[in-house]
Amino acid sequence: MTSQTNTRTHDAVIVGAGFGGMGAAIQLQRSGFSDIVILEREDDLGGTWHVNRYPGLAVDIPSPTYSYSFEPNPYWTRLFAPGAELKAYATHVAEKYDLTQYMRFGQSVESATWDEKARRWTVRTSAGDEISATFLITATGFLSQPKMPDIKGIESFKGKVIHTADWDDSYDLTGKRVALIGTGATAVQLIPTIADRLKEFTVYQRTAIWVSPKMDAAIPGFAKSLFARLPLSQRAVRLGGTSILEVLMVAGVLHYGSVPAANKLGEALCRAHLRREVKDKDLRAKLTPDYSFGCKRPTFSNTFYKTFATGRARLETTPIDHVEKDGIVTVDGHKTEIDVLICATGFDIWETNFPALEIIGKGGRNLGEWWRSTRFQSYEGIALPSFPNFFSLNSPYSYSGLSYFTTVEAQMKHMARLLAHMDKRGASTFEVTEEANDAFMARMTENLQDSVFAQGSCATSRSYYFTSKGETPLLRATSTINAFREAGSFPLTDYAFA
Template structure:
């Protein structure tokens, strides 16, 4: 692991509201305000219309800030849940927790809802809160450049046009850039190659010989579904995954009716589910040094799940047992994944891959397995340059955010703001994600950003920038807290986890409880920020 001290920077359509999945979207017509010197097209530009972007937009509206636009590269809202459609996709956090606190859904079909229900939920939220008319679909952001004289962000689009805004909220998400496996011969394969992030809904797998590369959380959901259709399924495992029993069940009609009639009942269920999730994810992973027994308990649960599903094959169980600590790599839940490897048409391959041939996959032991389809379940780029953020962000002195993080380690005050990048708020930033739900991070960062924007309005400021001192103290505290997590204390070196970046840091999860994160979002001192007004605006306002 790298040391815990922070490093300073050297430059220190019109749309139809949707009630289901089969309503067509048409292009939105936008009338951008006339551009005057110092007057932005929008007060706020939000990049991305997944749950993070929608959460930010809703918080802006709630606080009377209506001059904003969402820029979305795809043709609908939903982000990850719009793009991922592989067989078996579902949430791996309870549905009761995985939703906006202010817009809970009483109609989930299961405790762990399938992916299409999450997408429909996104569409309903977008329709109810007026997100569709505020969104420009099919728009790709190339880069954003901060104008230091006018305190504006110039947002350059890939079609050659440009928009300006006072503030940017980057909500482009973390799981948007599928990672292609670096395997010799991949481009020579004559069959079909499908990445789980670019699923082909129309391809018929019935009777096909299929290889899956990767055994992360996606494969855990997908492999049992594929095994029922294909003639042969070869699953290539580099690193096994911790899999706990899935406390899933169909939600009965009477419970849904109760939730609709008595929202307080659903909030109570959410509270209990949240507390259980927080205890496991935060207690075991982030407080590993203080509560080591909780990790051992989780590992015992994973091994028991494996034993129950594969009682008669100790050699197979050994191959599927992780050699790293629980929490080093994203764990998941399944009651079917392990037992799938006992089927006659499924083989777990742990020999390293030598190359992809024209007809199949050859491992280093010299064996070649013929296939018709190659599925790469190899995950996404996460904390890597070019992904977070997904577009270039040039702050003061031309300093580029992705390069700054690449050189100086991933760091951001409260996971959202960075010195030398004024008026910029990241939704999924370093050490931002709280353990129990992505939605908590979204709501917290939305509140934090809007507090800053409102304070700027109140003081007549055009520039909001986190001070270097509070930022450095915060990052130092984060690194101190990391020393008690599973990432430092529990043999993570062999996990091949996307939690870790090139610096050896684990900037995905925030080392704190979600209660603390929420309190700080609402109460962190505004005195930690510089609030200034552009001198260049004085002459235009005289």
């Protein structure tokens, strides 16, 4: 591809064509902007629901809560919809709101720089293209940078290596000796779906995960018809699901100190599920987490524990020492010969995803360096001082509740209020003040003192909620209701306009 410089200044450049980026584009349309560019490194839209396609992939919260509230889908086939339906829903949204006209695929963004004199952003791609825009919006997601395990000798393995975020549909696992590293939420979905066709299956667990029963079922046709004819009925279901998730996340996790019963309820539910599914005491002990419920994101499954209880997979908890060309050797010297190595090892959030590209703001402030030299922070989970006209959707303290859509829609509401005020004032730039940012940061830090992260036992959780410094700036430490209320009522004096 020949590099080119686009001299035209667009209204906005959005990095990422997942649900966050599409939500931002819809809000820009509502606010009167139509000259939008969405840059996506993959070859299609959908974000994580395009990239991930491993067997068993499904949303891990009830489907009615995992969608835009203004664009409900009455036709989910299951309470926990499979990944292909989420991908189809993303395509539906893009087509209905005419977002594909803005999208440019195969465009990996390397950097964005604020031009103080011209008051615009210059965005550069790996192909050498330069695109100018008044506003910059990053919607690169929280789970977008796959992480390979840091294990000695892994590069020497001669068999097939598959990361769950880069699944090879063309490779047949039937009759293979397979090792899978990891027992996080992705592994919990994947393991039961492939176990029956493997010759041998060994799962290497470093950290056990809290797993609760999955109240999943096919959604009957009459319910779909009711949702389609009477959207209010689906809103009621959505409200009920959201309320349950709110209790688990806000009360059980963020208010662990004040409302310990909510956390204990979640843990008791998981323990009872494990006891029912696994009768072998030794195996059950290995599958029982040794950290407080909520330190690490829990998950749902009715088949994960059964896979081990029935012997279709062998659970290995002895730490891995190294990988050889034909197998894995644990620290006790035992070697397991394998044909395939599957890495369900998650994503690198704090080192490569915050931010996912180089962003240079006013006065040459480098966002990644600033975050690491001070603390991970952002005002209301969306704006940053010294970064004018910049909406950072996957920011510290932005994630609200358990459904990503609650976060996206709160941020859309924040954008709407801010852009409307800019228009009213005739301003061309906005920038949150250092004082407002510091005050919000102080409030989040104080609120987190009541959380399971501060008062629970999280040392052994190895959770992506924690940075290398032991801080937990991923979740917004307030209720979802508070996030929505403040998105529409934050003091406009917290911003400087010019």
